[in-house]
Amino acid sequence: MGEPKSQGRKLASIEDLELTPTVLSKLVEAGYKTLESIAAANSAELASIVGIPLPTAQRIVIKARDLLGLKFKTALELRVERAKIGRITTGSRSLDALLGGGIETKSITEFFGEYGTGKTNICHQLAVNVQLPEDRGGLGGKALYIDTEGTFRWERIEAMARGAGLDPEAAMRNIIWARAINSDHQISLVEEATNELLPNENIKLLIIDSVISHFRAEYTGRETLAIRQQKLNKHLHDLARIAEAFDIAVVVTNQVMARPDLYYGDPTQAVGGHVLAHAPGVRVQLRKGRG
Numbered sequence: 001m002g003e004p005k006s007q008g009r010k011l012a013s014i015e016d017l018e019l020t021p022t023v024l025s026k027l028v029e030a031g032y033k034t035l036e037s038i039a040a041a042n043s044a045e046l047a048s049i050v051g052i053p054l055p056t057a058q059r060i061v062i063k064a065r066d067l068l069g070l071k072f073k074t075a076l077e078l079r080v081e082r083a084k085i086g087r088i089t090t091g092s093r094s095l096d097a098l099l100g101g102g103i104e105t106k107s108i109t110e111f112f113g114e115y116g117t118g119k120t121n122i123c124h125q126l127a128v129n130v131q132l133p134e135d136r137g138g139l140g141g142k143a144l145y146i147d148t149e150g151t152f153r154w155e156r157i158e159a160m161a162r163g164a165g166l167d168p169e170a171a172m173r174n175i176i177w178a179r180a181i182n183s184d185h186q187i188s189l190v191e192e193a194t195n196e197l198l199p200n201e202n203i204k205l206l207i208i209d210s211v212i213s214h215f216r217a218e219y220t221g222r223e224t225l226a227i228r229q230q231k232l233n234k235h236l237h238d239l240a241r242i243a244e245a246f247d248i249a250v251v252v253t254n255q256v257m258a259r260p261d262l263y264y265g266d267p268t269q270a271v272g273g274h275v276l277a278h279a280p281g282v283r284v285q286l287r288k289g290r291g
Contacts, residue, residue, distance in 0.1 A: 141204025
């Protein structure tokens with residue numbers, strides 16, 4: 001499990017882009033060492049970071065996506081591709097059934113709910129379960145865990161690993177953790193993962209717990225809402241591209257806010273507005289049990 005990833009959508013190498021030695025060297029020096037990292041990049045940002053003309057960057061990104069199969073395809077091809085989607089068990093049969101078999105790769109799954117509903121616990125369990133072999137509901141891979149609230153507990157991982165029949169120390173080695181101290185750091189950690197970790201490690205799950213916490217704390221008041229949403233929108237689009245390009249599952253947790261003006265139905269609402277609502281392929285609301 002510690003070997004670099006050798007499966008998934010990687011059909012070719014960066015050399016197949018047929019670039020000049022100078023441009024190829026610039027890409028590698030900037031951290032773009034694989035087709036996946038290039039395919040997940042924004043053309044304008046690639047041009048700026050690498051120091052190449054925008055048209056050149058656009059051609060490189062398009063070629064990388066073509067080599068990875070990220071292009072037009074027939075509905076029949078899509079059906080065949082969907083049949084190969086990987087899934088990670090949550091450890092709950094009923095929740096797995098609700099999710100169509102588990103947490104899907106190539107997609108973002110969001111868990112939202114008030115404090116104490118088990119969002120972080122699910123993240124811990126998924127970080128362990130992704131390491132299980134496919135015949136036991138895992139993907140035989142590692143987890144990348146970005147902790148924005150300081151709620152990660154190795155003790156829980158140790159207990160869950162034992163419960164899953166895994167060696168606790170090996171399971172903890174297969175979870176790569178980082179504490180994000182603000183929204184900019186959170187974004188930079190994802191960028192670092194794209195350029196360094198994902199191409200070289202057998203990572204099959206990226207967790208951000210929680211995706212909204214820093215954005216919500218740093219951008220307060222209506223006058224900063226537009227800036228926050230634009231920044232959050234780009235961050236979520238980056239996560240979606242990463243999920244697709246690297247064939248991994250992305251799981252994010254979200255907070256809720258109270259709606260005192262709502263007289264009927266659930267008075268809680270997920271934070272993040274339409275930007276966060278549209279990003280995940282699946283949204284799961286968690287509630288506290290009665291009694």
